[in-house]
Amino acid sequence: MISREDIRALAEFQGSGADCAISFYYQPERPSNKSHRQQSILAKDLVRQALHEAEKNGRNGWARADLQRILDRAGEWQGNRARAKAVFACGSRDLWREFDLPPQLANTQLFVNRRFHLKELALVLGGQPHLWLAFVDRHRARFFDLQLDEVKEREALFRTLPRRGRGDGFAGYDAGHAERSVHDEVLHHFKNVAEFLKQGLEKGAFDRLIIGCQDIYWHEFEAQLHPYVKKRLLGRLAAEVGSVTEEQVREQGERILRESLTQHRHDQVREVLSQARSNGRGVTGLRRVLRSLEIGEVQVLLMAENYSAHAVECGSCGHLDAHMVRYCPVCGRSTRELEDVCEAIVPAAIRRDVELVYVKQEPEFDQIGGIAALLRFRADQKKGGVAAAS
Numbered sequence: 001m002i003s004r005e006d007i008r009a010l011a012e013f014q015g016s017g018a019d020c021a022i023s024f025y026y027q028p029e030r031p032s033n034k035s036h037r038q039q040s041i042l043a044k045d046l047v048r049q050a051l052h053e054a055e056k057n058g059r060n061g062w063a064r065a066d067l068q069r070i071l072d073r074a075g076e077w078q079g080n081r082a083r084a085k086a087v088f089a090c091g092s093r094d095l096w097r098e099f100d101l102p103p104q105l106a107n108t109q110l111f112v113n114r115r116f117h118l119k120e121l122a123l124v125l126g127g128q129p130h131l132w133l134a135f136v137d138r139h140r141a142r143f144f145d146l147q148l149d150e151v152k153e154r155e156a157l158f159r160t161l162p163r164r165g166r167g168d169g170f171a172g173y174d175a176g177h178a179e180r181s182v183h184d185e186v187l188h189h190f191k192n193v194a195e196f197l198k199q200g201l202e203k204g205a206f207d208r209l210i211i212g213c214q215d216i217y218w219h220e221f222e223a224q225l226h227p228y229v230k231k232r233l234l235g236r237l238a239a240e241v242g243s244v245t246e247e248q249v250r251e252q253g254e255r256i257l258r259e260s261l262t263q264h265r266h267d268q269v270r271e272v273l274s275q276a277r278s279n280g281r282g283v284t285g286l287r288r289v290l291r292s293l294e295i296g297e298v299q300v301l302l303m304a305e306n307y308s309a310h311a312v313e314c315g316s317c318g319h320l321d322a323h324m325v326r327y328c329p330v331c332g333r334s335t336r337e338l339e340d341v342c343e344a345i346v347p348a349a350i351r352r353d354v355e356l357v358y359v360k361q362e363p364e365f366d367q368i369g370g371i372a373a374l375l376r377f378r379a380d381q382k383k384g385g386v387a388a389a390s
């Protein structure tokens, strides 16, 4: 399983001299689609073409060895349709990382560059929180861990069964007493479950939570949830605790997550457009976004899913510029052209812990150029803001 540290390490990689950073994404063919041989033929074609390019450009033997190894691996993956793969390699730096991914890539792709191509990785992992699904009823609680598309059942909690058959007093009184005590025990059980969730959150065991609980118990259980835990709640589903299967957990979890991500994206697009219009904590267009990234203002970077733009990068200080200038306006050294600015801004965003949001089906967002950022602060308005507040 790929971790945030893995991605960050890849984002920090910067090739120099003859280093070749090779990124390979392999998407298996769905059984319902064309024959899976198609993908392996495509993969082989891509790699052979890259080998040819590498020879033409006089790239070092390391790149060729890496590509050959990828070709061999792609042959071995043919039989496995359940997993997509990502390989990041730079032989001259003795680097080879291979990861399993959920089979949700748009297609099989290969990139040879100075940096690793992380957009697809960010696309698959972006907004893929570490999710817990907690199923609760009056007697039990079961906890499932859902990360990417892997499900693991964790602990289960049970409440102690009520004592029965101790009725030697007045029948009416006893019945009421027994009921109260069952109710107390259920409440105690709900409190335990809520406490378990609170501790899980504090330990960083999950980022987001989905609760499976029947309508009739929900109100009472919800009242026990810690406010911090409630904030992490993505949704609730009505489910039978005893019979829920891993397959259901995966399906339901992914569905709720997808819906909430779509809503989240939509809200952020509205937010950034409104902030940019009012000259608040939002900027739109490549030039402004690059500037904000450079001065560390950006909290969330929003890009149209197929965004791409030319830009230049300073080989010395790393400055990125939307104007195709030959010399860096910051340090005066020569710049080099980037065919796609994403090659540089995606790793820069990952290194700076900027949330990356890929926007789709938002016509208004395309109209503003397909790139925007929500800011933590606005450097040029800091003084004004303080003055206005005082």
Ligand SMILES: [Zn+2]
Residues within 6 Å of the ligand: 314, 315, 316, 317, 318, 319, 328, 329, 330, 331, 332, 333
């Ligand atoms: Zn420079």
